[in-house]
Amino acid sequence: MSERRIVLPGELIAEGDYQPGLNTFKQGEKIYASKIGVLSIVKQTVSVIALHGVYEPKVGDTVIGKIIDVGTFSWTVDIKSPYTAVLNASDYFKGRFNPARDSLIKALKPGDMIIAQIADFDRTKNPVLTVQGPGLGVITKGVVVELSPSKIPRLIGRKGSMINLLKKEGRCNITIGKNGLIHIVGEKPEDEELVAQAIGKIEKEAHTTGLTDRIMRFMKKGRGLNVD
């Protein structure tokens, strides 16, 4: 059975002694793909790395969201998924929230961007966020760019090769939201702009080979270095 080939919905990908993984389903003894993607077999688990699709929230994921509404006890946050997320005031004010003293609108306004983690999510309710943790909280500087959520694995690269390249060559700090928003902070706006352009290139060329090398050349060229 050849690994790393493109599979389509309804395509038979394994039979017998295998476990169905992400984006697959089992019928009798047969495992089929349910999305367009790249086949991946790890030990006995067959899964498909999807090439298209919306962000499906998972507990523990780091996401980047935009405040879209302020309530009495919580904020509503757009995380670019079929479900809007909720950030509770009790979480933001570390459990010492007093509606008489604390003002939600003064803390976070509609349009503010936050880096958060999904604390709770199941089929019956919308995702609940938390901003308590290292690297989480409101975004005060840098830029946020968009990438299709299904292309995030490409941005990370094998064992982080792509993202480490971007951080090093772009001289920026990069935070990846699993929902397809990426936060870039650099010393100079030009650095941030260059990384943003590189991410745009990844979006367009995600399905091609040798992308890491091309991004390397792109970054060096962008910084006026000699490309050999």
Add this chain to the structure above:
Amino acid sequence: MSTEFVRVDGRLPNQLRPIKMAVGVLDRADGSAYVEQGNTKVLVAVYGPRELHPKHQASPDSAIVRCRYHMAPFSTKERKTPVPSRREVELSKVIRDALSQAIFLENFPRTSIDIFIEVLEADGGTRCASINACSLALANAGIPLRDLVSSVAVGKYKGQIILDLNDEEDENAEADMPVAIMPNINKITLLQVNGVLTEDEFKQALDLAIKGCMEINRIQRETLRSVYSAIKGEEE
């Protein structure tokens, strides 16, 4: 000289019309597809799964599919009023039912998947072309599917069972029967019959329809695959 039955457009009884398919034709939609079967031309956009408004329509344990089949005013010989007709409302429902079978709706509770079908030119078999285009667009949107749905009509014309009727044949046919199937998992998701067929004719027609669907499914798969011909895995 062959004694084979020849149709109004010169096709053989078991021959499909020339088919053209493309996916990802609209940038703003989550998924899209364009399908031509002979002179029938259909454009489809898919959005979602996305938050559903009005909320009271939502299903607490699954996504709902909303489907709009619409014929452009210029799609027929006489101008067709753009107001949805009784027929269009019914076809929207029939297409929705044929497709919902294939979608893992239970993965996205409380959301909606919206499908917009625009018939640009109608020359028979628009519901089948729409279903073919929809399943391409759904796959293109990354919505989890049990299988691609493939569809084609069969009919009885001048006593002969024929595949993929065009408008002229459709109007003068003794019977016509649109069929949609999920070929890889062996399920029929749509079967309608207009007119009269004997039991034997019905069996013959269904066999022919399934053969036609298999051919269409092959073209659908080729179309989806051609987008990624250059892909080789470098992901984590």
